[in-house]
Amino acid sequence: MKKITVNLKDKSYPILIQRGLLNQVGQYLEGHRKVMIVTDEGVPEEYAQRVLAQCGQGYVERVIQGEGAKSMEVYQQILRRMLKERFSRKDLIVALGGGVIGDLSGFVAATYMRGIEFINIPTTTLSQIDSSIGGKVAINLDGIKNCVGAFWQPKMVLIDPDVLATLPQRHINNGLAEALKAGLIRDESLFELFETDDPMEHIEKILYKSLMMKKKVVEIDEREIGVRRILNFGHTIGHGIESYYHLHDVYHGEAVALGMMKMIKDETIRERLHPIYQRLNLKEDIDYDRQQVYDFITKDKKIDGGTLTIVLLRKIGEAYLKDIPTEKIKEYL
Structure with missing residues (x-):
């Protein structure tokens, strides 16, 4: 396993890179708390179920695929699901998908109850290479990209290169x-x-x-x-x-x-x-x-x-x- 640490004082976090890492996610989830897995229709259902099986109290919220998911409507959809399932500030979001899912989930994490932790599990080359780190999270408004957002660093980033095999x-x-x-x-x-x-x-x-x-x-x-x-x-x-x-x-x-x-x-x-x-x-x-x-x-x-x-x-x-x-x-x- 390769490990990179992003050093940001109290906001520091590790990036772990290893083939097959999707099967080891459970050890990083702290099973006593609720986990909301946010993913989209383009991510294989198998990946979501694999992560869900490793959660003590897990839920999956699947949204539309593509840049259209970074909308106020989808953002509210996830917030409402978390309220329904009684998520607290001690609980966790897992972003399972590409850059859109990372941006969207990170913004939910930054704003739900003034901020909760999230883990990024990027599943595309774009997100594994770039967007999963750095803490820039956002949604779009009126056709303008990323104009509603925040800086909110993930708790950690877990990268499994094997998941790229399913990409076109x-x-x-x-x-x-x-x-x-x-x-x-x-x-x-x-x-x-x-x-x-x-x-x-x-x-x-x-x-x-x-x-x-x-x-x-x-x-x-x-x-x-x-x-x-x-x-x-x-x-x-x-x-x-x-x-x-x-x-x-x-x-x-x-x-x-x-x-x-x-x-x-x-x-x-x-x-x-x-x-x-x-x-x-x-x-x-x-x-x-x-x-x-x-x-x-x-x-x-x-x-x-x-x-x-x-x-x-x-x-x-x-x-x-x-x-x-x-x-x-x-x-x-």
Whole structure:
């Protein structure tokens, strides 16, 4: 078993990585308390039942699949179920699923009775590589991604690479786009793993390197007021494109890949990226209405008084922040 510790003083927590770990969840659940397992229709029922069997007092709340689950309605659905089952502040939420489930469950945990503990069990490449750690939890509102949220760190993160075997290739590639981002902004050796014929042959190394990179950044800047903003590389335009397509057609990692390419002007870097995008079936461009995407971007929480902080690359493995007038983002669009 590999263990990574995110050091945040009284909010520190372990990330455990091991094949077959889903069968050992019970030892981390503290069986005397109630456990609400939040999952979605895309997660195999077998996984939920496997975790449920290891709970002393367990319940499963299955929600709709996809970004649409990060809504006020679904958020209230889970809260009502927890009230019905008389969950207290001493009880526990388990997020069993991808990044959507982690965001949604974490926000429920942050707000139910002013905060209860949650454990993240990510089941997609995207969530195992990136979104399961860092403590950013949120839901969407009126088509704007993550505009209602909090910082709420998990109690622990349990990663079982074996669960990735049930994912369609598109979902695998969607998550690998976030790992590619991690390599571009802070770890050239991670980026180089994508220049091999099949990155999935190195999936455990990719997981570990991506998580190590993110954990170091989060430890420096937990609340995203400084260096942590480099993790948003590709996300400013990516979120705008996601909002434009309004939960359809474009997955998060695919949108981030589009956003990254828009922010890279260095032809040497672009030339190294072209074959990687082709291998992962990621698009370098897509049809969208430039003005509408810009309008979505200007509603983003990262806008500050007409100024937008964007992330650019000096070279592979070295990102930097730049403040620009919000209007100037149109040049990148």
